[in-house]
Amino acid sequence: MNKKDKIISAAISVFRQKGIEKTTISDIVKEAGIAQGTFYLYFPSKMALMPAIAEILVGKMEDSLKRNVHSKDIAQQLTEIINALFEFTAENKDLTILMYSGLTQTSHLKDWELIYLPVYQWVENLLTIAQESNAIPSGIKIEYMARILIGMIEAAAEQNYLFNEQDPAKIKEFREELQKMIFRALSLPL
Amino acid sequence: MNKKDKIISAAISVFRQKGIEKTTISDIVKEAGIAQGTFYLYFPSKMALMPAIAEILVGKMEDSLKRNVHSKDIAQQLTEIINALFEFTAENKDLTILMYSGLTQTSHLKDWELIYLPVYQWVENLLTIAQESNAIPSGIKIEYMARILIGMIEAAAEQNYLFNEQDPAKIKEFREELQKMIFRALSLPL
Amino acid sequence: MNKKDKIISAAISVFRQKGIEKTTISDIVKEAGIAQGTFYLYFPSKMALMPAIAEILVGKMEDSLKRNVHSKDIAQQLTEIINALFEFTAENKDLTILMYSGLTQTSHLKDWELIYLPVYQWVENLLTIAQESNAIPSGIKIEYMARILIGMIEAAAEQNYLFNEQDPAKIKEFREELQKMIFRALSLPL
Amino acid sequence: MNKKDKIISAAISVFRQKGIEKTTISDIVKEAGIAQGTFYLYFPSKMALMPAIAEILVGKMEDSLKRNVHSKDIAQQLTEIINALFEFTAENKDLTILMYSGLTQTSHLKDWELIYLPVYQWVENLLTIAQESNAIPSGIKIEYMARILIGMIEAAAEQNYLFNEQDPAKIKEFREELQKMIFRALSLPL
DNA sequence: GATGAATGAGCGTTCATTCAT
DNA sequence: GATGAATGAACGCTCATTCAT
Incomplete structure (x- = not known):
């Protein structure tokens, strides 16, 4: 593990424990087991870590989606996606909050679209296949639909796990x- | 305008210009035209301003919704809601980012649900009326649907205005x- | 003694002991008996102290000249000036070095002329009186002569006390x- | 050009641009195109460069004097010396300031006399010849007079070019x- | 001799917080 | 309640120095 990766994973760990604002670079380097000055050889500031962390988070999300979505059928695929994203959000609450916090605090907001692109494209791909086999209406514009779906599922998951502490029954409903x-x-059959 | 409100509006102004993290209490009191110590008579810290600012933001959103949604018909109402939220997001980019940033940096995340409640309830109300007149299916669970709708529309608007700088034609599509x-x-007619 | 003056005199004291470069703001505030942050209420940096210190040094030089030059006769006055400046340089070695160091390290070099002005004017005045009583040639341009004299006497004194450690006999010669x-x-009689 | 000379000329270049204090060894080695550690093979610190730089400056001054002083006559020689030193000061403002700054910041002040010695001796030589041919009074003590002359001419030049920005007409006067x-x-004829 | 990544002590600077007025 | 000068702990950051290669 090289120094850069050490820094990133140390940062994730400390951010999760203390929050971004209260984390000092001192904390990060201590956790990473490197010298103070070494940090600055790789990142100009605490916030410059954010895109790197975001990529890791979205990478994990992608992995999770790919691991959990096996079916051939688009209806089942969507169900699996919903379940995967709900589960992922529940399990990565703090990291997710971290990302919102980190990206909104810097000028890196625009990186977000780029970082999410692989996820969008993966969903686009599923939808294209479904559309080609007439499983979903031909009128649907795949590019937008992929973004709408990811956005709405995430928003729902976040409402349930981040902004609120629902009881499991309500989450299920x-x-x-x-x-x-x-x-x-x-237009899929229920 | 009393000192407390002076502080809040000064804070919003400075946060928009410099970002939350780089804003100091010194900046806020200077903008508010009050003394350094006076701040502490009203707020214990910079972050304690966040819920107050969030309320103002969501209040503005509510106003905007109520001003822009006139129709009786649920289909038209939804169109008006979408347009209003898209416009609101476009016009309040920085404040919106501010909120994400502010709420995620503190332990005030849970306040979010409470602050949003009036908006949810207002949408629930529209949906209930529509359901009663059979304009939308009776199976729909209003409470969840209101949250899903607001969440998905906001997510879409943010994808277009915050995380990306789309060209207007694509935003329209x-x-x-x-x-x-x-x-x-x-199940509304297109 | 107000805080600003405390800082200046503490700075002079520490600079003399440790030199400018090795002096930290920490040293200065410790010597001044004030808090770290207080320094920055009065000076933006260590080097910003320099003009203030230079004024004090030149002020002391002026005092010394005025105290030591009593005679009516220009020849005697000049002798007294030479003696006063030699003595002053010998006694204020470190402060003098400090000034060269401080002013050359910053953009304050041009302040020097202004700070020295009272000394030049005082000499100009003596020369004018001497010229009016025909003690010195009428062709001499007082303004330049004052500067030449101060410059050459100081240069001589510095050669003897600062850049070299002459033995007293040689200095006398x-x-x-x-x-x-x-x-x-x-054209004065020897 | 060997590494040592590379370092010296790089240092002069960077010092002129950034000033001594703000120049880091990192800056110097970057400019010199050598590795960080290599610097320490030749100089123990940034300030240890100063005598080497001073020698170069005084060497240039000597060259300038020898190039510009051709006459046999002491009166003309002195005029040429004055002109040469004024010109030299005007052209080497920043290097001269550098020297004052550098030498006063360190314990190298005493080196100055040694570095200047060749210049003094060269002037002493001219004066000796003039005295032998009775062009100047026999009572003059050459050793001191050489130092007085160089000191006063330099002081005058510095007053005009370094500490002040005179207009050319005044400088001429x-x-x-x-x-x-x-x-x-x-006692030379005007 | 030459390298340059890594070091970490220590500096300048900030800024939330206090409290006498 | 309001003030704002003063505080000092604590942080970011620098950069001279080292040393394995």
Whole structure:
């Protein structure tokens, strides 16, 4: 593990524990086991770590999606995506908050689209296949739909896990309502 | 205008210019035209301003929704909501970013649900009326649907205005796709 | 004694002991008995102290000249000036070095002329009186002569006390030669 | 060009641009195109460069004097010396300031006398020849007079070019007054 | 001799916080 | 309640110095 990666993973670890604002570069280098000055050989500031961390988070999300979505059928695929993203959000609460915090605090907001691109493209791909086999209406514009779906599922997951501490029963109902809604929107049989 | 409100509006102004992290209490009191110590008579810290600012933001959003949604028809109402939220996001980019930043940096994340509640309830109300007149399917669970709708519209707007600088034509297409999707999801005629 | 003056006199004291470069602002505030942050309420940096210190040094030089030059006769006055400046340089070696160091390290070099002005004017005044009583040639341009005299006497003193550690006998000879030269230059009887 | 000379000339270049204090060894080695550690093979510190730089400066001054002083006559020689030193100061402002700064910041002040020695001796030689041919009074002590002359001419030049930005007409008058004064002091016909 | 990544002590500077007025 | 000069802990950051290659 090279110094740069040491810094990034140390930073993630400390940010999770103390929050971004209260984390000092001192904390990061201590956790990473390197010297103070070494940090600055790789990153000009604490906030410059954010895109690197965001990439790791989205990479993990991508992995999670790819691991959990096996079916051939678009309806089942969507269900698996919803479940995967809900689970991922639940498990990575602090990292997710970290990202919002980190990216909004810097000028790196625009990097977000780029970092998310692989996820969007992966969904676009699934939708294209579904559309080619007439599983979903031909009128749907894949590019936008992929973004809408990811956006709405994440928003729902965040409402349930981040901004609120719902009880599991309510979360289940929420997720089912979300799923039904998406199915209707894509003219899939419930 | 009393000192407390002076502080809040000064803070919003300075946060927009310099970002939260780089804003000092010194900056805020200077902008507010009050003495250094006076700040502490009203707020214990910079971050304690966040819920107050969030309320103002969501209040403005509510105003905007109420001003722009006039129709009786749920389909038209939804169109108006989409347009209003897109416009609101475009016009309040920096304040929106500010909120994400501010709330995620503190332990005030849970306040978010509470602050948003009036907006959710207002949408729930519209949906209830529509459901009662059979304009939308009776199976829909209003409470969740309101949250899903607000979440997905905001997510879409943010993808277009915050995380990306789309050209207007693409934004228009995105919004139309979003609208069609919502209509299908609620079994409304396109 | 107000904080600003405390800082200046503390700075002079520490600079003399440790030299400018090795003096930290920490040293200065410790010597001044004030808090770290207080320094920055009065000076933006260590070097910004220099003009203030230079004024004090030149002020002391002026005092010394005025205290030591009593005679009515220009020849005697010049002798007294030479003696006063030699003595002053010997006694204020470190402060003098400090000034060269401080002013050359910053953009304050041009301040020097202004700070020295009172000394030049005081000499100009003596020369004018001497010229009016025909003690020195009428062709001499007082303004330049004052500067030449101060410059050459200081240069001589510095050669003897700063850049070199002459033995007293040689310094005495040097000073006598200097005096004779100035007398010849002003057509004064030896 | 060997590494040592590379370092010296790089240092001069960077010092002129940034000033001594703000120049780092990193800057110097970058300019010199050598590795960080290599610097320490030749100099123990930044300030240890100063005598080497001073020698170069005084060497240039010597060259300039020898190039510009051709006449046999002491009166003309002195005029040429004055002109040469004024010109040299005007052209080497920043290097001269550098020297004052550098030498005063360190314990190398005493080196100055040694470095200047060749210049003094060269002037002593001219004066000795002049005295032997009775061009200047026999009472003058050559050793001191050489130092007085160099000191006063430099002081005058520095007053005009370093500490002040005189207009050229005034500088000319200053220089003429200086010349006349020196001529009178050495009993030379104007 | 030459390199340059890594070091870490120590500096300047900030700024939240206090409290006598 | 309001003030704002003063505080001093604590942070970012620099940069001279080292040493394995």
